Amino acid sequence: MPFHRDFDHQDRVLRTTIVGPVTLEDIDDHLRALRRRRGEGRPELIDAREALPGEINPRVLLIVAHRARFLIGTRTLERRAVVVSNDLSFAFARRFAAFVAGWLRIGVFYDMDTALEWVRRPAWAEKIARMTRVASL
Numbered sequence: 001m002p003f004h005r006d007f008d009h010q011d012r013v014l015r016t017t018i019v020g021p022v023t024l025e026d027i028d029d030h031l032r033a034l035r036r037r038r039g040e041g042r043p044e045l046i047d048a049r050e051a052l053p054g055e056i057n058p059r060v061l062l063i064v065a066h067r068a069r070f071l072i073g074t075r076t077l078e079r080r081a082v083v084v085s086n087d088l089s090f091a092f093a094r095r096f097a098a099f100v101a102g103w104l105r106i107g108v109f110y111d112m113d114t115a116l117e118w119v120r121r122p123a124w125a126e127k128i129a130r131m132t133r134v135a136s137l
Contacts, residue, residue: 002051003030007042013119014044021054027064031071043078043119047112048093049085058095065099079105081115 002020007013016030034040056064082093090108097106109115 002026003033005030005033005039007039011116011120012042013116014039014042015047016044017047018051020050021052022056023054024056024060024064026054028067028071031068035071035075040072040075040077044080045112045116045119046080046082048082048089051084051089053088053092056092058092061092061096062099065096068100069103077104079107079119081107081109081119083109083112083115085110 002018002022003026004017004019006015008015014034082097084090084093090110093106093108097108100106107115107118109118
């Protein structure tokens with residue numbers, strides 16, 4: 001399985017690394033593991049710089065989005081940051097983020113430090129920042 005998970009107790013971030021080709025079954029296994037370990041309630045930093053699309057195409061991404069919603073159910077999901085190494089991976093990750101935009105926040109980054117900073121940022125801090133920007137207009 002190309003997904004490797006580790007929970008960093010110091011910064012309370014679930015760190016997932018994806019290496020090699022990814023299949024729909026691999027993604028399903030990852031989602032089930034998150035549900036079993038209640039990992040969906042923790043922010044996740046996903047290092048996908050060494051991931052290969054395998055059988056994943058835009059249609060499969062939509063299937064993954066629907067399966068993720070079904071597997072996770074009504075639980076509240078913390079944000080996910082995905083770090084990629086090329087434009088094709090960036091486009092795929094952004095497309096997936098668009099498919100799940102109504103119920104899951106996914107940020108896509110080229111830089112690991114920026115992604116970690118974003119995923120650590122509490123949701124309430126982001127809401128305050130948005131409200132401050134709107135109030136200043």
